[in-house]
Amino acid sequence: MSAPADSVTIVSIIRLRAAVALIGRFPALAGIDLEVGEGEVVLLQGPNGAGKSTLLRLCAGLVRLESGEGEVLGHDLRTSRPAIRRSVGLLGHDTALYDDLTVRENLEFWAAASRADVASVTPAMDRIGVADRLHDVSVGLLSAGQRRRVALAAVVVRRPQVWLLDEPHAGLDPDGRDLVDELVGDAARAGATVLVASHEVDRTLDLATRRVVVAGGTIVKDVADVE
């Protein structure tokens, strides 16, 4: 039976209950409760070392859930981390690019590795604004900002259901920052869920449907409809 056309179905994409995650022996997340729905753009704020990056990595299935409960896209964070990893796109502090491969080779490698359409690499490079003359240039020759754009293109190529962006504006020029905003907007409109950890508060607030403040490994404020 289908739902009435005007009804609103809230699908929980990320669900954490009393989630604890350790970095070494340090409890980087000390009991997080968070529920994020489909199409939401959540801005994660907080001082350095608050646990924002660990929270993103936990949602990506890269950090083990030490205690508590957690699900991403219906997959349990304890038992189904490989399935979660395949469904999310994470832009972290590292770019995960190989210096001796060209921009195109890097993106084609990551597209093939993640079972994405290799044919989408060229459109992604165009979308991200990687100039044609740079497509076949070794990544090792690129500036930090250009590398960041290529890393972002690798996320775009994957077409993830959940975007996890850690300081996505860092190192980018004004055009690049605008581009990140456009991509986040496009992803949300397409139904993807986006978590953005950013110090660019004003810029990201325009896009965010919700603002979550993290401090000391816990959520201290969760404000919906920030606009």
Add this chain to the structure above:
Amino acid sequence: MWNDVWLVAGKDLRIEWRSRVTFSQVLPFALLVLVLFGFALDANRPVLDAATSGLFWITVLFVALTAVQRSTSLETTDGARRALLLAGVEPAAVFLGKALAVAVQLLFVEVVLVGGVIILYNAAVESFPLLVATLLAATIGIAATGTLLGALVAGVRARETVLPILLLPVLAPVLIGATRAFDDALGTAAVDGWAWLGLLAGFGMINVVLGALAYGVLLEET
């Protein structure tokens, strides 16, 4: 899974081809070691003849350390290891692909080094099939063990110095077996090289299986 094996191996070999490190740095280093061993022992020709196989394989182990260090650093330098996990590539495929790429590099250097010992040490090949089989079996064992231990020390701060301390003792059976088999292939000692080849093959198989099973655990961050 095999598509991923070729994908990872192809990527590592393409990077190696671009950087030319094996060709322009590792190979000259290996030949230099052979030459220096020759200088050190040439005054005593019988000793050099008897030690040729051992010197060859010690040189190969030095080369293997370099190849494994580089293979490991490709994934640790800019977070590629984490991205491989996110991409959903089977850890066993990553292991086999990286081990295959290391093996190809080692075989390339070994072929040149065989030419080196023939020219520099006046070595003669008496059993070509045994020589080739020894090269293949020993290389598989070295590449598999090196790739596995490379992943084990990937998160260690001083991995460049820790890796040799771990890897060289573990590869001692390869050094012994390959040296004995080579002695037979070069006719420098009266031993049954094919029996030693069995040891090498067993060592290689065990480490390939162990690596394929354990690599996933080693790739995990926590």
